[in-house]
Amino acid sequence: MELQFQDVTLSSKAKLEKYIKPWQSENAEFGFAHIYMWGGDGKIQYAEAEGFLFLKLHFPGEALFFWPPFPADETVQKNYARGMALACQYMEETGWKPLFRSVSAPFVDWIKEQCPQMQFAEKRENFDYIYTSEAMITLKGKKLHGKRNHINKLKKEHPDFQYEPLTKDHYEECMALYDLWQMDHKEPTITQYDERSSVERALLNLEELGLTGGIIRIDGVLKAFTVGEQTLPWMCQIHIEKAEKEIDGLYPTMSQQYASHACTNAQWINREEDMGLEGLRKAKLSYFPARMVEKYDVFPAVAVEKAEVSEKKDEEKVPCGAE
Secondary structure: OOOOOOOOOOOHHHHHHHHHHHOOOOHHHHOOOHHHHOOHHEEEEEEEEEEEEEEEEOOOOOOOOOOOOEEEHHHOOOOHHHHHHHHHHHHOOOOOOEEEEOOOOOOHHHHHOOOOOOOEEEEEHOOOOEEEEEHHHHHHHHHHHHHHHHHHHHHOOOOOOOOEOHHHHHHHHHHHHHHHHOOOOOHHHHHHHHHHHHHHHHHHHHHHHHHHEEEEEEEEEEEEEEEEEEEOOEEEEEEEEEEEEOOOOOHHHHHHHHHHHHHOOOEEEEEOOOOOOHHHHHHHOOOOOEEEOEEEEEEEEEHHHHHHHOOOOOHHHOOOOOO
């Protein structure tokens, strides 16, 4: 059965969340807002078949891949191997080697139990950083002493600083700040994943996506903004955080202010992955995460062996959803 894919639109929200929300995954990538923000121009598409939701991702310069299939309920989940087989079949028939990325709990256990021929590769650069809300709000303790100092310095040097809840009316100011920020950041991933469009899609659809956020003004000028949401009863998530780099303490102040205004009802805050970028990893580690959401690439082990040992025969290949 060939999967029929379509683009993700705002009207897709209820349909996708029907499959995704029941499993209460802490994976930052699996919320609808994240999917919509980063999935523009067909970069993320979805299909439904046999009680599964399939999400296909294809970014410039990368091989096509899937996220783990989402079963509609526990009955469908008991035959999770079928969903994996359908996904693998699609990738193989369209000329791509089967590859699943961002595989986290509970999908890891399902695949290990039902698809023992699949191989796992840890992707540290894709791990989500999880902090306690209390730590991000209070910044208590010796480890976070430096963050408190930076915030106190900003407040002393800019006593007129103001925090405001983010609204759609701030769109133009936020995008002007983003463009200023981007001039100093030349990482290839910014262009590859079209981050600017993702920021635009979030800012223009805050209410529709269930997003919140905050801005900081200094001398009346917007100097920082952030976008987040409460994804689970116990979890908030930060999607976007941008600030003018010349102002010392602006990033920690933005983080602390948003956490204290929008994350008091959640135990944890997910600040997403570092994408393997040295500066971003250093910044996220500096807040001393309480734990990480581990993620893996998953692919058929036999197919990998076949690629590495060219003399293997085609009949030795095992379908990735088969026993």
